[in-house]
Every structure is written in structure tokens, then in C-alpha cells.
Amino acid sequence: STGSDENDVVVLGGGPGGYVAAIKAAQLGLKTTCIEKRGTLGGTCLNVGCIPSKALLHSSHMYHEAKHSFANHGVKFSQVEVDLPAMMSQKDKAVSNLTRGIEGLFKKNKVNYVKGFGKFVSPSEVAVDTLDGASTTVKGKNIIIATGSDVKSLPGVTIDEKKIVSSTGALALSEVPKKLVVIGAGYIGLEMGSVWGRLGSEVTVVEFAPDIVPSMDSEVRKLFQRTLEKQKMKFMLKTKVVGVDTSGEGVKLTLEPAAGGEQSILEADVVLVSAGRVPYTAGLGLDKIGVQTDKAGRITVDHRFATNVPGVFAIGDVIPGPMLAHKAEEDGVACVEFIAGKEGHVDYDMVPGVVYTHPEVASVGKTEDQLKTSGVVYRVGKFPFLANSRAKAIDDAEGVVKILADKESDKILGVHIMSPNAGELIHEAVLALQYGASSEDIARTCHAHPTMSEAVKEAAMATYDKPIHI
Numbered sequence: 001s002t003g004s005d006e007n008d009v010v011v012l013g014g015g016p017g018g019y020v021a022a023i024k025a026a027q028l029g030l031k032t033t034c035i036e037k038r039g040t041l042g043g044t045c046l047n048v049g050c051i052p053s054k055a056l057l058h059s060s061h062m063y064h065e066a067k068h069s070f071a072n073h074g075v076k077f078s079q080v081e082v083d084l085p086a087m088m089s090q091k092d093k094a095v096s097n098l099t100r101g102i103e104g105l106f107k108k109n110k111v112n113y114v115k116g117f118g119k120f121v122s123p124s125e126v127a128v129d130t131l132d133g134a135s136t137t138v139k140g141k142n143i144i145i146a147t148g149s150d151v152k153s154l155p156g157v158t159i160d161e162k163k164i165v166s167s168t169g170a171l172a173l174s175e176v177p178k179k180l181v182v183i184g185a186g187y188i189g190l191e192m193g194s195v196w197g198r199l200g201s202e203v204t205v206v207e208f209a210p211d212i213v214p215s216m217d218s219e220v221r222k223l224f225q226r227t228l229e230k231q232k233m234k235f236m237l238k239t240k241v242v243g244v245d246t247s248g249e250g251v252k253l254t255l256e257p258a259a260g261g262e263q264s265i266l267e268a269d270v271v272l273v274s275a276g277r278v279p280y281t282a283g284l285g286l287d288k289i290g291v292q293t294d295k296a297g298r299i300t301v302d303h304r305f306a307t308n309v310p311g312v313f314a315i316g317d318v319i320p321g322p323m324l325a326h327k328a329e330e331d332g333v334a335c336v337e338f339i340a341g342k343e344g345h346v347d348y349d350m351v352p353g354v355v356y357t358h359p360e361v362a363s364v365g366k367t368e369d370q371l372k373t374s375g376v377v378y379r380v381g382k383f384p385f386l387a388n389s390r391a392k393a394i395d396d397a398e399g400v401v402k403i404l405a406d407k408e409s410d411k412i413l414g415v416h417i418m419s420p421n422a423g424e425l426i427h428e429a430v431l432a433l434q435y436g437a438s439s440e441d442i443a444r445t446c447h448a449h450p451t452m453s454e455a456v457k458e459a460a461m462a463t464y465d466k467p468i469h470i
């Protein structure tokens with residue numbers, strides 16, 4: 001146990017923020033303990049987020065392809081069916097292998113792992129109710145809060161994880177619902193809606209705001225919405241849910257225009273509530289030690305990830321910034337570097353965002369809307385995948401690359417890609433932004449043929465000059 005001997009670093013939470021911070025701290029020679037209540041490492045992301053959703057997105061995509069596209073490629077089956085239990089167990093296996101992998105990394109790096117719920121007793125002491133029913137106190141010179149986030153509930157909508165589910169329930173349904181209603185058109189709702197839509201559900205997405213994925217470049221968003229509609233996803237935008245009735249067999253939702261007006265009823269077998277996530281600090285004892293939070297409940301930190309209480313730091317979903325796993329990881333590394341007396345830095349403007357539907361949508365930097373608002377004079381270069389040879393060769397050519405660059409200097413300000421594997425393609429753009437590259441830098445960089453990445457090069461050419469293939 002760590003009861004008596006003091007740690008250099010104690011990390012509260014073993015998600016992508018916390019476990020990465022713990023490993024990095026140990027690598028820097030700091031004596032480190034990580035406390036996690038879940039029983040497995042990897043946090044929301046690995047257990048009920050990024051990883052299981054990507055497993056199901058891939059499996060459901062394979063089924064959908066087999067059913068609707070294979071024949072076009074000359075691959076014929078007499079029958080294709082969904083074996084949902086097998087699909088779920090593939091997902092579960094991926095998750096459990098990866099969570100155990102992190103435990104292995106903890107051992108390798110000599111991170112002490114305490115399974116249990118931690119709460120502050122003082123700024124340097126955490127009391128832990130361990131999962132085996134005991135209690136212990138863990139002391140640390142520095143404590144990093146990495147407790148992440150939780151599903152945001154909607155007033156009047158009670159999640160039972162059966163008929164009314166959060167993303168966690170939507171990752172583990174025991175049958176394909178005939179009608180699925182998704183409340184909230186953020187990336188989680190669209191990804192889970194895609195999974196069940198491909199497996200046969202009729203999917204309707206209800207969104208209060210006028211647009212899906214509000215952070216997206218509006219031109220790309222329009223294309224994206226049209227693509228999802230072609231996949232039979234229905235959208236009811238500017239619409240709010242004002243009532244839920246689960247007394248019958250399914251669910252009856254009462255809807256109303258966001259601005260008020262006539263009500264309507266929408267029926268569903270399953271309703272997914274994906275209206276955002278909120279920082280998770282319940283039972284942590286933040287008031288006891290006086291850690292400041294903002295109106296949204298997020299912990300306030302400075303550029304070193306230090307809270308107002310000396311020796312107490314916070315990273316990941318529990319602080320402001322994009323609620324993404326890779327952002328949490330960057331926070332974790334930088335925070336520990338500061339604790340170790342080095343310099344750390346995370347630029348939230350360079351954090352890529354990806355929606356893992358098919359096609360995917362990935363972006364980094366500014367949207368055109370943001371540039372317009374800020375009055376920057378810019379140029380736009382676009383290249384459609386319909387003119388990309390690889391995309392045509394594999395008959396998967398829906399999408400576009402859009403590059404925004406400063407008109408004077410040609411410096412790249414934002415890149416938005418909708419395409420298969422856009423989440424992989426985006427990284428040359430992230431690197432370009434990070435290095436302050438111009439669109440000409442990308443255009444004059446040799447790209448392998450035939451690849452989807454050539455569309456990035458051609459969009460770069462289109463930004464300051466002319467593309468070749470269109």
C-alpha cells in the first residue's frame with residue numbers, strides 16, 4: 001500500500017488524461033500512484049467511448065458494405081446477416097485487451113495502481129474506498145485531478161439504459177431497435193446513429209440547435225448532413241424534447257419547435273440521449289480543499305494546469321477545452337512536465353477533431369465561419385474526392401478537402417476533410433499547422449500515388465494556384 005510513503009505525483013482517474021500523466025510522471029523518475037474507481041484503466045474513452053464505438057462502427061460498416069457494396073465489386077454472398085452477440089463480443093474483447101494493456105504499461109513503468117474511489121482529505125491527501133471494501137490514504141506532493149466527464153442529462157428524461165440510453169447503453173443494446181431516436185446531433189449521436197442505422201434501425205436525430213455538429217465548418221457540415229441523409233438518417237433540427245412517455249411498449253417523445261409552437265409526437269423503441277457531457281467531480285471533495293470551478297462545473301486551471309490550490313492540478317475533460325481523448329493526453333504530459341520542473345505546452349487550436357462516420361469528417365484549425373467573423377483575409381482551396389483516383393478506384397469517393405490559408409502569407413489556418421479515413425488524412429494538416437506551413441509547402445511535397453492524401457495536395461494547390469486533376 002501507499003498509505004505511509006509519500007508520492008511525488010498522485011493521479012485521480014485512469015482515463016486517457018490520467019493514465020498517460022501517470023506513465024509520463026513515472027518515466028520522468030517521479031514516484032507515482034494512479035487511483036481509478038472503475039476497476040479497469042482507460043477511462044470513458046477506452047471502456048465506454050472512443051474504442052468500443054470505433055469497434056462497432058467498423059463492424060457495422062463491414063456488414064453494410066457486405067450488404068450494399070460488395071456485389072458492385074464482384075463479391076457475392078447468398079445471405080448476409082448480423083450476429084449481434086458476436087459483434088458485441090468482438091468489441092468487448094478489444095476493450096478488455098486494451099485495458100489490460102494499460103495495466104501492463106503501469107507495471108512496466110512502476111506506476112502504483114490503486115483501485116477505488118478517491119476523495120480529497122487535504123490538498124496532499126486522498127482517502128480511497130478501495131474496490132475490495134477497504135480504505136486507505138494516499139499522499140502526494142502533487143495531485144492531478146483527471147476525473148473526466150459524465151453524460152449530461154436532460155430535464156425530465158430519465159436514463160434507464162434500456163429504452164432510454166446514454167452512449168454507454170447504446171454501445172450494448174441486445175437487439176437492433178426498429179426505431180431509434182437520437183437526442184443531440186453531436187459527433188457521439190451521429191456515430192451511434194450510424195452504427196444502428198447500418199444494422200437496420202430507422203434513425204431520427206432531434207437537435208435543439210439549427211445545425212448538426214456546431215463546431216464544424218458550415219460548408220462541410222452541409223455536405224456531411226446531405227451524406228447522412230442519403231444514408232437515411234433523418235434530422236429534426238431546431239426541435240426540443242418537452243416530454244417523454246415510457247409507459248407503453250416503446251417511448252413516446254413530445255417535441256416542440258425550439259422557438260415554441262405546435263407540439264408533435266415521435267415514437268421510438270430506443271432513445272439515445274447524447275446532448276453533451278459534463279465534468280465529473282462528484283464526491284471528490286473539491287469544496288473541502290477550496291478548488292475553484294467555473295459556471296459549467298469545470299475546474300479552473302492556469303497554463304501549467306495548476307488549480308488555485310498549490311500542489312493540485314487538473315487535466316482532460318474536467319477542465320475547459322475540447323472534450324477529446326487526445327487533448328486529455330496532451331494535457332497529462334504537459335502537466336507532468338511542469339511538475340517535473342520542465343516546460344510543457346498544449347495549443348488547443350491545433351487539436352484535431354474527427355467524426356468517425358462513413359465518410360469521416362476531420363478538421364483542424366479555423367473554420368471559414370471563424371475567419372469571416374475575425375476579419376482575416378483568406379483564400380480557400382478545395383478538391384473533391386470524385387476527382388481523386390484512389391477514391392474512384394475503390395468506389396468510395398464522397399467528400400472533399402478544404403484548405404483555408406492567409407491571403408497575404410499563404411500560411412495554413414484551417415483544414416477540413418470529409419472522406420473515408422479523413423481521421424488519418426488530417427494529420428499532415430495538423431503537422432502543417434503546427435509548423436506554420438503554407439499551402440504551397442504542402443502542394444510542393446511529394447505525395448504517393450494513388451492515395452487519398454493526394455486530394456490534400458491538390459486542395460493545397462487550389463489554395464494559391466490551380467489543381468491539376470480538376
Ligand code: FAD
Nearest residue numbers: 013015017037043044045049050118148316317323324325
Ligand atoms: P475519462 O476518460 O472520463 O476518465 C476519468 C476516469 O476517472 C474514469 O475512468 C472515472 O472512473 C475515474 N474517476 C472519476 N472520479 C474518480 C474518483 N473520485 N476516484 C477515482 N476515479 C475516479 N474522444 C476522442 O478523442 N475520440 C473519440 O473517438 C471519442 N469517442 C467517444 C465516444 C463516446 C461514446 C464517448 C462517451 C466519448 C468519446 N470521446 C472520444 C471522448 C473521450 O472519451 C474523452 O474526451 C476522454 O475519455 C477524456 O479523458 P479523461 O482522462 O479526461 O477522462
